[in-house]
Amino acid sequence: MRVALFATCLADTVYPEAAKATVRLLERLGHEVVFPPEQTCCAQMHVNTGYQREAVPLVRRYTRTFAEAEVVVAPSGSCVGSIRHQHAIVAAAAGDTALADAAASVAARTYELSEFLIDVLGLEDVGAYYPHRVTYHPTCHSLRMLRVGDRPLRLLRQVRGLELVELPAAEQCCGFGGTFAIKNAATSTAMLADKMRHVLSTGADVCTAGDTSCLMQIGGGLSRLRTAVRTVHLAEILAATA
Incomplete structure (x- = not known):
């Protein structure tokens, strides 16, 4: 399977090992991982602090960046939650129904890592070893x-x-x-x-x-x-x- 990685802002700027580990894991499991360089923030910070109008360009960018992805995986329940539950609502509130429909479509293909492993790949044992x-x-x-x-x-x-x-x-x-x-x-x-x-x-x-x-x-x-x-x-x- 060809998987698009959404790294998220915090992983990109502060905790890159989370994103790198996601890539290593998925590649070890036999999947191709791609990283669309156009990706930025999911807009959660903007929406949660009341800046919905300012969030619209970020929703548009996320939707455009991952429009062709078979699946998108992110090492963040918080960001995936924002994508699934906020993107279409933000676009609809701005009066952009086309964007709202497109955002909902991409959101339905966006998964948090544990969701993807269990619900999509049907795996619980990923071959890990961690003696702690x-x-x-x-x-x-x-x-x-x-x-x-x-x-x-x-x-x-x-x-x-x-x-x-x-x-x-x-x-x-x-x-x-x-x-x-x-x-x-x-x-x-x-x-x-x-x-x-x-x-x-x-x-x-x-x-x-x-x-x-x-x-x-x-x-x-x-x-x-x-x-x-x-x-x-x-x-x-x-x-x-x-």
Whole structure:
């Protein structure tokens, strides 16, 4: 299968290993991965902060860039959630029905990584090896918008050498929420403190998730506490073989 990679802004600028790992994994599974260089932001930041008019050009660019793709895969439940649930609405609100229809078509072919592996490829064991004690944080958008459910956990359970430990109060938000962490810093910090306490209680070496945004929030807090716990994107674990 020919898969188009949507790297996302955070992976492109801050966490490139998540995107690189997605490519390694899919190529190891026998698929051709292409990276359309015209891609930019999914417009989630604009829409979520009330700038819907400014989001329209980004929706148009995403739709045009991936119009011919058989499938699009992104290592981000948050961005895929935006594409699926916001793009057509934003275009329709701007009065561009043609764009709304095209955006809906591309969105239907856009998948978060764990969705693609399980729902499209029918895989749970991807041949990964990762000898660490790992806990999983289900990010808000993947959990509540995409409803990926236990797909990431099913994939992690098949990773050789990995000891998966349950995260207490896993469904609670980490406090990032994009600009929420800036506009409501005190509340965000309190939520992060709860999340870090739960992560540390597991005794895990690694906290993983399907969104680099949440890993940035959790990882930043853990590093400031000088803990030994690392944050690693799900794609990096699934791509590891040694």
